[in-house]
Amino acid sequence: MPLGILLVLVIGGIAGITLMMHLAGKSRITQLTPDSAKAAWLRHVPGDEVVDVTITNDGHTALIRTPAGNGLVWSFGADTVARHLLDFDRLDRAEGFEIRFHDFATPKVLIRLDDFERQHWQNLMEPV
C-alpha cells in the first residue's frame, strides 16, 4: 500500500474513531462509591482486609485503609487503578495533592480536594 494512503487511513481512522467515541459520551470518568472503591481495591489486592474507605467529593479517588497500611484507588477512564502508598511523594497543588509513585508505568495521580477535604486527607495520609 502506498505510504501516503496508509498515513491518511491511519491518521484519519484514529481521529474519526476518537471523535465518535467522545461524542458518544465514552470519555466519562468512572465515579467511585464506598462499595465500588472497596471492590476495586480487592480486585487489586485479593483477600486483603479493608478497614475504611474515604472518597473525595469529586468521587474520583479513594483512600483505602488496611491493617498493612494505606492505599489509593482512583478512576482511570472507565476503570480504576490501585496502589499501596509505600514509595511516593506528596506534592501540594492548588487543586489538591499530587501523588508521585516513582513508577514509570504509574507516574502520578492528582487527588482533587476542596478546602474542607484537604486537611482531613492530609491527616489520613500522614504516616502513623
Add this chain to the structure above:
Amino acid sequence: MTDQVTFPDAVQWAVPFFIAAILAEFLWIAAKGRGGRYETRDAVTSLIMGAGNITSGLLLGFIAYAFFMWLWQVTPLNLGTSIPVIILCFVLDDLRYYWVHRFGHRIRWVWASHVNHHSSQHYNLTTALRQTWTYTFTFMMVVRAPLILLGFHPAMVLFVGGLNLIYQFWIHTEAIGKMPRWFEAVMNTPSHHRAHHGRNARYLDCNYAGVFIIWDKMFGTFVPEQEDDRVDFGLVHNIGTFNPLRVAFHEWVGIWRDATQPGLSLRQRMAYCFAPPGYSHDGSRDNSDQIKAKHIALHPEDRGTPGFERFQPEAPNSEAKQA
C-alpha cells in the same frame, strides 16, 4: 540462493478493514447495550500503539529481514511458493507463534515487548491493535529461523505471519460469545482469547494460540473460559497511564531499574531480565505460579478446576481412607 519472490504486506492492506470493523463493533455495542465496552482514551492509546507498531516495522523490519535473507542464502532447501506450501507454512508459522507467545509470557525480556498488548482493561477490537513497538529487541525473530532453513522463503514466512495477526484481530471482542463446538475445538476464538487476556489467577499463562487452539491442547496450556469466573481484563498490576510512550517502554524501564539495583548477584540480575514476570530477589513480588497458589489458599474449592489442575483436590484423611 536468491530469487525475486514477493508477497503483499497483508497487515497494511487490512488497515481499512480494521477501521470498518471497529466502527461496526462500536455501533453494535451501542445498539445492543451489551457485548463489550469502549472508553475514548483507552481506545486512542490502543490505536496509537497500532500505528506505532506499523511504524516500528517500517523502521526496524529490515533487521529481521536481513537476518532471514542471510538464512535463505545459507539453506540449500527451497520448497517453492505453491498453495500447499503456503498452507503448510501458515500452519508451521502458527506453531512458531505459539512458542514465541509463550516465551512472551514466561520470559521477562520478551514480556517487556508483549506486555503492552495486555495493558488495557478493556477487550474490544482496538485492543487487538495495541501492539508492541519493541519486538525487534526481543530477538524472537530467531524462532522463525527453522522455517526458512527448511526452505520456506522469507517473504512467504512474513506473509503468513501477517495473515496470522489479521486472523487474531477479530477474536478481540466480547460481542461474540461462543462459536460452534467444532470451531471452538480447533480454532482460536473470542472465548479462548478472552481467557488469555484475563488477569484472574485462573487465566494466567493460558491459551497462547494464534490461529489454532490445538497447540495449547497439545502442550497443556489450554484453559476454557468459565461462565462462573468472568474474565477480568488487564494486567495483574494494572498500569496508570494512557501515555503510549510509557505503555510501550514501561517494562523495559522496570527491567533496567530492577537489574541495576545495588547489591545483587549476577544471577539475580539475570533473573530480573529473563525469569518469568513477577520474579524478585527478595520475595516481594509474586509470579503467576505464586498468584495461583495464593488464590487456591483463599479459594480451595477451585482446586482441580481449569487453570488450577496442578492443585489437586485434597485427599481424604487417613482415617477416611482406612474406613
